Amino acid sequence: MTAQPGRRRDAAATRAALLDAAATLFAERGFDRTTVRDIAGQAGVNQALLFRYFGSKDALFEEVMARGGREHLAATTPENLFDASLRSMLEPADSGRRNPALETYLRSTGSDNASAAIRREVGEEYARALATLTDAPDAELRADLALAWLLGIGLVREITGTEPLASADPDHVSQLVLTAVRTLLERTG
Amino acid sequence: MTAQPGRRRDAAATRAALLDAAATLFAERGFDRTTVRDIAGQAGVNQALLFRYFGSKDALFEEVMARGGREHLAATTPENLFDASLRSMLEPADSGRRNPALETYLRSTGSDNASAAIRREVGEEYARALATLTDAPDAELRADLALAWLLGIGLVREITGTEPLASADPDHVSQLVLTAVRTLLERTG
DNA sequence: TCCGGTTGTAAGCAGCTGCTTACAAAGCTA
DNA sequence: TAGCTTTGTAAGCAGCTGCTTACAACCGGA
Numbered sequence: 319m320t321a322q323p324g325r326r327r328d329a330a331a332t333r334a335a336l337l338d339a340a341a342t343l344f345a346e347r348g349f350d351r352t353t354v355r356d357i358a359g360q361a362g363v364n365q366a367l368l369f370r371y372f373g374s375k376d377a378l379f380e381e382v383m384a385r386g387g388r389e390h391l392a393a394t395t396p397e398n399l400f401d402a403s404l405r406s407m408l409e410p411a412d413s414g415r416r417n418p419a420l421e422t423y424l425r426s427t428g429s430d431n432a433s434a435a436i437r438r439e440v441g442e443e444y445a446r447a448l449a450t451l452t453d454a455p456d457a458e459l460r461a462d463l464a465l466a467w468l469l470g471i472g473l474v475r476e477i478t479g480t481e482p483l484a485s486a487d488p489d490h491v492s493q494l495v496l497t498a499v500r501t502l503l504e505r506t507g
Numbered sequence: 508m509t510a511q512p513g514r515r516r517d518a519a520a521t522r523a524a525l526l527d528a529a530a531t532l533f534a535e536r537g538f539d540r541t542t543v544r545d546i547a548g549q550a551g552v553n554q555a556l557l558f559r560y561f562g563s564k565d566a567l568f569e570e571v572m573a574r575g576g577r578e579h580l581a582a583t584t585p586e587n588l589f590d591a592s593l594r595s596m597l598e599p600a601d602s603g604r605r606n607p608a609l610e611t612y613l614r615s616t617g618s619d620n621a622s623a624a625i626r627r628e629v630g631e632e633y634a635r636a637l638a639t640l641t642d643a644p645d646a647e648l649r650a651d652l653a654l655a656w657l658l659g660i661g662l663v664r665e666i667t668g669t670e671p672l673a674s675a676d677p678d679h680v681s682q683l684v685l686t687a688v689r690t691l692l693e694r695t696g
Numbered sequence: 697t698c699c700g701g702t703t704g705t706a707a708g709c710a711g712c713t714g715c716t717t718a719c720a721a722a723g724c725t726a
Numbered sequence: 727t728a729g730c731t732t733t734g735t736a737a738g739c740a741g742c743t744g745c746t747t748a749c750a751a752c753c754g755g756a
Contacts, residue, residue: 327703327752348617350539354744364705369745427666428537428617434667441669456679462663462672463683470659474651477616478623480630483651490645494652498687516722516733543714553735558715703752713742722733 333371335361341382345418348425349379349433379426380436386419387440396447400464400503403444404495407472408488424472441465451503460502467495522560524550530571534607537614538568538622568615569625575608576629585636589653589692592633593684596661597677613661630654640692649691656684 339360343352354375358365372378394402406417423437448461471491474480483491528549532541543564547554561567583591595606612626637650660680663669672680 329703332703350617353742355742365744366706366746367704370703375744425617427662428539428614438667438669441663441667445669456671456683459671459675459680460683462669462675463660463680463687465669466659466663466672467656468659469662470655470657471652473616473658473662474630474655478627478630480627480634480651480654482645482648483655486648486651491648491652494645494649494691498652498690501687501690502683518733521733542712544712554714555716555736556734559733564714697756699754699756701752701754703750705748705750707747707749709744709746711743714740716739717737718735719737720733720735722731724729724731726728726730 329371332361332363332367335363336368336371336378337382337385340378341386341418341422344379344382344426345416345421346425348422348428349375350426350428376433379433383419383422383433383436383440386422387443390417390419391443391447396450399444399447400451400468400499401492401496403468404471404492405488407468407475408491411476420469420472421476424469424477448503451505453505464499464502467499471495518560521550521552521556524552525557525560525567526571526574529567530575530607530611533568533571533615534605534610535614537611537617538564539615539617565622568622572608572611572622572625572629575611576632579606579608580632580636585639588633588636589640589657589688590681590685592657593660593681594677596657596664597680600665609658609661610665613658613666637692640694642694653688653691656688660684 336357340352340357343356343360346352354365354368357378358368368375368378372381391399403417403420406415406420409415419440423440426433426437445458445461445465448464449457451457452460454460471483475484478484525546529541529546532545532549535541543554543557546567547557557564557567561570580588592606592609595604595609598604608629612629615622615626634647634650634654637653638646640646641649643649660672664673667673
């Protein structure tokens with residue numbers, strides 16, 4: 319991972335390497351527990367470049383969060399969003415099929431800096447997508463509640479590790495949750 | 508709050524003051540963002556005493572978490588636990604009617620030190636209480652899911668501040684959630 | 697060829713963190 | 727009163743944090 323003579327002096331590649339390293343580490347450890355030295359180290363780059371290309375750790379986090387959230391939203395229809403996100407939460411952590419945006423969101427909830435704003439924005443975009451699934455007048459509130467459950471399940475399963483939820487069968491969990499959520503997000507028509 | 512000549516040399520009172528200050532600050536800011544200097548300052552006590560009486564910041568957190576969680580559990584019947592905890596989550600932050608144990612749990616999820624163990628223990632005690640509400644064979648899993656929802660709602664409402672959930676009417680939210688949770692926690696008899 | 701901006705590096709700064717140590721005073725016991 | 731333990735304080739240590747600065751190497755254009 320050390321800077322190779324072959325790809326030296328390539329600003330775009332360096333920036334991208336920092337962004338990728340940051341996305342990985344923020345998802346694994348959250349904002350507070352990821353240091354700029356960690357990120358630069360994983361990218362194989364001097365840490366001063368992080369500040370040259372992004373200005374601050376906060377600004378880098380914003381860019382990571384915005385990119386990750388919008389990628390996932392753009393790739394998933396609202397009808398599949400809840401199910402896909404729930405499935406992603408229930409995947410084993412090392413499967414690589416997890417949604418890094420949700421993971422990052424979850425592990426960075428302790429921080430109250432500028433990153434809070436972009437977290438809220440991404441959350442509200444998810445909620446707006448989910449709100450299209452019901453024609454109830456309080457659709458957005460119902461969507462927030464569904465999203466809250468998703469995040470809560472991720473919290474208990476991944477971070478706290480409460481049993482039996484932490485190692486429960488994804489199909490079983492999915493069935494229980496989807497049944498209950500149907501009372502929230504359903505069309506009357 | 509500064510040490511008064513009147514109550515000087517009272518080990519029990521000093522210990523209690525540290526414990527109370529820690530409970531307040533951990534609930535407000537979480538584990539990582541509360542410093543031992545903050546705690547000692549709020550208790551009006553030299554910070555070296557924190558280490559004399561509790562050994563480490565981790566150990567102090569454990570004692571706070573264990574005390575707070577068990578107090579609330581002992582004071583609430585399982586039938587009321589979900590509703591009471593949900594109501595507590597929906598209270599305004601400054602109302603003083605919040606449950607500090609849930610708050611602390613929520614704001615300390617970023618930390619992966621020794622405090623993770625006591626968090627899990629308290630979580631599992633809550634889940635065991637909720638599990639008595641249904642006679643389904645997967646009662647504990649259902650209880651974990653209900654608890655996850657509770658925590659998720661607290662997360663979105665308090666920490667992220669997503670609208671419209673953050674400022675929604677507690678009665679309205681409560682009605683939506685309880686309806687959905689009834690598909691999880693209900694007796695067939 | 698030399699010049700000037702771009703890219704990369706090494707070193708360090710100020711501030712904060714949990715925790716420790718050396719010491720002063722208070723108060724019980726004999 | 728003398729001595730010992732308990733309680734409290736002031737100062738500081740080592741390590742880490744985000745971020746900055748001074749400087750070297752590179753490279754395209756004149």
